[in-house]
Amino acid sequence: MASIEEVNKSAGLISKYKSYLLLEKALSPNSIEAYLDDLSKLLQYFEAENLKIQDISLENLQQFVTQLYDLGINARSVARVLSGVRSFFNFLILDGYIQNDPTELLETPKIGLKLPVVLSLQEIENIISVIDLSTKEGQRNRAIIEVLYSCGLRISELTNLKFSDLFLDDGFVRVEGKGSKQRLVPISPIAIKEIGNYLLDRKHLDVKKGSEDMVFLSKRGTPISRIMVFHFIKQYAELAGIKKNISPHTFRHSFATHLLEGGANIRAIQQMLGHEKITTTEIYTHMDREYLRQEIIEHHPRNIDKR
Known part of the structure; x- marks a missing residue:
């Protein structure tokens, strides 16, 4: 299987994912852009960790989420990022890139959880x-x-x-x-x-x-x-x-x-x-x-x- 770095650099795969969001998910252009932005955050993180796509586990994703919290990112923003991450892994399964979904047991943040205040x-x-x-x-x-x-x-x-x-x-x-x-x-x-x-x-x-x-x-x-x-x-x-x-x-x-x-x-x-x-x-x-x-x-x- 391809490494995360290869996936990140593969214009073909990202293009397929974009088509998936447009044709199968019927998302608006703004929503598609947001999903791709969320994906880029995850790919940056795993590329820095030098992980291959078959190595991605629930633990890796939990560490990614922990780092978002450590940065002071609020629960609503983390939940939005995870929505994009789940969508991407669902696409990878549907297209046969991976067999198991590591996001299946990944918990969504509770919006009501008390987290650091952020100003607009x-x-x-x-x-x-x-x-x-x-x-x-x-x-x-x-x-x-x-x-x-x-x-x-x-x-x-x-x-x-x-x-x-x-x-x-x-x-x-x-x-x-x-x-x-x-x-x-x-x-x-x-x-x-x-x-x-x-x-x-x-x-x-x-x-x-x-x-x-x-x-x-x-x-x-x-x-x-x-x-x-x-x-x-x-x-x-x-x-x-x-x-x-x-x-x-x-x-x-x-x-x-x-x-x-x-x-x-x-x-x-x-x-x-x-x-x-x-x-x-x-x-x-x-x-x-x-x-x-x-x-x-x-x-x-x-x-x-x-x-």
């Missing part, structure tokens, strides 16, 4: 729009939200960000995550611009000794606290009319969800998040940095400055 792109735009840039903290807070969402950082990673960690000419920031593990994360052009605008205001602060290298400061010239970020994000969400219970971490979940739904490679998202369960040093050293940057430039929805 419009909700994020609404939050940013209520920030009063005429205040001393306005531009700083805008830059913080852009960095949280554009880079998918944890709040602790944001508050500990140093100037020596910024490589803005190259389009990267260095982040120290859990367990003091460091990673390079692509930063979008709009986030770079907002940092630049904030630094113009930062020049007027009386920076306290020992805080000179810290990027984001309080009005007292000391490193900004996690509580302070929690506070103004809650405040902006309320002003924007958002009823969801959000926190700084919500922007990290939204980052992962929007990139995945936009078509970004799962491995690249894992790399950028620095997730302990799915990111290893070996993977990190073998990922091409420019490739990671291209993933976020192409797929992140706020990379186009509309102002």
Whole structure:
């Protein structure tokens, strides 16, 4: 049997599957495109795992689902992806490519299951729009939200960000995550611009000794606290009319969800998040940095400055 890599590259098979969706399933063009997008996520994952099609098991698929959850993908989106995955394996059986369906016992997520809150792109735009840039903290807070969402950082990673960690000419920031593990994360052009605008205001602060290298400061010239970020994000969400219970971490979940739904490679998202369960040093050293940057430039929805 063909390997997943061969299946993924086989225009003939994908074309047959597309015809199956159109003629036998009678799906609309938009639904067909969605099914093919879901399939591409699965094929990317298994190609990275170097599995052949006959090796695909229920356990492999469960691991795929686990990684979607680890990325903060909500249950409804996971269920939609699995619908496309099941459709593809059904097609493979009907056309004789495989004999057993590994999705047969794969559980569908319960939509009511409590999972991380994710903001829509419009909700994020609404939050940013209520920030009063005429205040001393306005531009700083805008830059913080852009960095949280554009880079998918944890709040602790944001508050500990140093100037020596910024490589803005190259389009990267260095982040120290859990367990003091460091990673390079692509930063979008709009986030770079907002940092630049904030630094113009930062020049007027009386920076306290020992805080000179810290990027984001309080009005007292000391490193900004996690509580302070929690506070103004809650405040902006309320002003924007958002009823969801959000926190700084919500922007990290939204980052992962929007990139995945936009078509970004799962491995690249894992790399950028620095997730302990799915990111290893070996993977990190073998990922091409420019490739990671291209993933976020192409797929992140706020990379186009509309102002």
